[in-house]
Amino acid sequence: MKELPDFLSSGDEARLFPVLAETSKEKRVASIFLAVMTQIPALAQEVLASTGVRVGKRTKVQAFTEVVFREKDFANCRPDGLIVIDTGRTRWSALIEAKIGKNDLDVEQVQRYVEIARAQGIDAVITVSNQFVSRADHSPVNLPKTLLRRVSLFHWSWTWLATICEILGYQNAVDDTEQSYLLAQLNDFLAHPATGVERFTQMAAQxxxxxxxxxxxxxxxxxxxxxxxxxxxxxxxxxxxxxxxxxxxxxxxxxxxxxxxxxxxxxxxxxxxxxxxxxxxxxxxxxxxxxxxxxxxxxxxxxxxxxxxxxxxxxxxxxxxxxxxxxxxxxxxxxxxxxxxxxxxxxxxxxxxxxxxxxxxxxxxxxxxxxxxxxxxxxxxxxxxxxxxxxxxxxxxxxxxxxxxxxxxxxxANLKAWQAPPPKPVKSRAAPDPGELEPTDLGDAGSLP
Structure with a gap:
């Protein structure tokens, strides 16, 4: 069992096979993804790079679900997860709030988690849903800038996470056999319609x-x-x-x-x-x-x-x-x-x-x-x-x-940009061909038999 951060009274390691009620679909999908991410360094590197966090060879990536805060004021607040990145010298942590299917993020809920993060010394809040943003540091919800002075707010779309997994598979970026198997299983899981991962499928009603x-x-x-x-x-x-x-x-x-x-x-x-x-x-x-x-x-x-x-x-x-x-x-x-x-x-x-x-x-x-x-x-x-x-x-x-x-x-896939050919070497003035020289120009050689 991994050691819990001091600000938590309880919490479970993110499980690959979470034991949760059928109504906890969001927590189930979040737990599975976080569990796989902690076991595949290449996946953790790609995903966490969007938050500016670097994952090195000696970096420990931990993920928890069902977290409960020690402080009584926050005891009833249950984010879907917590990520802790430990490099040995520094520690970075982020609360996870996930939505699945057609459920959008709740502004008041996200704001509450940002306030908790500020109070507990947590570095960031990461939201995950089927909502799209152009960059991870752009959020679908608008919060006061003053609230985000000490806590960063990031957003991942489920489709983006699924695409990162697909690309790692295409590029054979995971050499370890067990890790490669986990990645393939995660790809299949996120691609299944029953998971609730949805792509952008329609324009606005207007x-x-x-x-x-x-x-x-x-x-x-x-x-x-x-x-x-x-x-x-x-x-x-x-x-x-x-x-x-x-x-x-x-x-x-x-x-x-x-x-x-x-x-x-x-x-x-x-x-x-x-x-x-x-x-x-x-x-x-x-x-x-x-x-x-x-x-x-x-x-x-x-x-x-x-x-x-x-x-x-x-x-x-x-x-x-x-x-x-x-x-x-x-x-x-x-x-x-x-x-x-x-x-x-x-x-x-x-x-x-x-x-x-x-x-x-x-x-x-x-x-x-x-x-x-x-x-x-x-x-x-x-x-x-x-x-x-x-x-x-x-x-x-x-x-x-x-x-x-x-x-x-x-x-x-067929078009290639034209590139100018390299310049040909400049011809230097060559010595005259012996056949072009007059006999007098050959000196002693001109008297050869």
Whole structure:
């Protein structure tokens, strides 16, 4: 039995097979995850890195459930877990509050746990639910900043935790046989629908109204609750899509956001609200490691289309438009009626765009009116019209999470960025060939028989 922290009167080690009532689904899932995490250092490293805690070879990771505080004022408060990280020199601890299924975090409950953490010298509170955030230090609940001066508040979504486990499995990051078995079992457990782990599956209820308003050419307002709800849903979907793509490619996929917006969730929400109102578009940028370029995603509310694209620089060692285009087409072996190529021209010359299938037969169709120009870059797009499905809360998410992986399989996985070849060595002035010399220049050698 591991030693309990001084501020606890009782508590159990997180159990792989918790003995709990059927109604304690949240505690059961939390206990199983925490128990496995303490036994797999690679998992603990990945998960706890989101809180800024480093797990080394000699670090002890302990997890407890059913914790009861010694202080009488807190005796009736029962968080779902406690993590204690001991490096030998320092100790870091965090209370765990978990929700499962469609249960969202309770603001008053989370605030109470933060207050307890402050009083007991606990470093952080970690909430876990099916709610999505862009970063672990962004919380779905808003608490007074003064309350968080001495206690950090972090949030993990269950899908994020499940994706971390999947990626570790794909990358064979766990060598130990027993640990690998535990990780595989945890993956199966979290993937089962009965567990209550849910992905983001639908836009806000107001999404249909927004789509209809744009179709009716009605003016949207930034102060509208419908617009704000739709913008918040898109940000949640962006995060879920990153996790979906991470599972698809077997490595971490991130969204690319301006630093000032990344640090300020409220500003990020305002930016998406402005995008809906001013352009009737929702956009995101994803980064897959070692990909030729970032992947741009756009949901066009007015046209009811979803487009995914990548942009690459054209090879400057090829002088004609046809040669540069053929370089691109050779990397994209499959035709798809949804895929287009947009040529980017120098100066003020507007881009030209044609279907990839047509360009294979007639590459000259991409040429601009000025025949002397050659493109400096290409944008490869997949554009799909969704029609009525675009206005569906659930169907639009289903289609986005189908289209983006399809684009990656057809384009992203095959596209390579052009790289200039290394410069050829400069030829030094060589000595004259003996055959080019006059006999007088050869000296004594010129009199050879």
């Amino acid at each position: 999404w249909k109204d927004i789509v209809q308003s744009v179709a009716n050419d009605e003016k949207l307002k930034k102060s509208s609750s419908e617009v704000e709800a739709s913008a918040a849903s898109w940000i949640a979907e962006e995060r879920d899509l990153c996790l979906h793509m991470s599972s698809h490619v077997g490595t971490r996929v991130d969204s690319i956001v301006e630093r000032k917006l990344r640090e300020d969730p409220a500003a990020r929400l305002k930016e998406q609200i402005s995008s809906i109102v001013e352009t009737h578009m929702l956009t995101s940028k994803l980064r897959v490691p070692d990909c030729a370029s970032d992947i741009d995603l756009c949901a066009d509310i007015a046209r009811k289309t979803v487009s995914v694209s990548m942009t690459v620089k054209a090879p400057t060692d090829r002088k004609s438009t046809k040669a540069r285009l053929n370089w691109l087409l050779r990397m994209l072996p499959q035709n798809d009626e949804r895929i287009f190529v947009r040529a980017l021209w120098p100066g003020r010359c507007p881009p030209t765009m044609k279907p990839i299938s047509l360009l294979r037969e007639e590459p000259e169709l991409i040429q601009t009116d000025n025949l002397d120009l050659v493109p400096h870059g290409f944008e490869i797009l997949m554009i799909e019209g969704l029609g009525k499905r675009f206005g569906g809360r659930r169907t639009v998410i289903e289609d986005i999470e189908r289209i983006v992986p399809e684009f990656y399989d057809l384009v992203g």
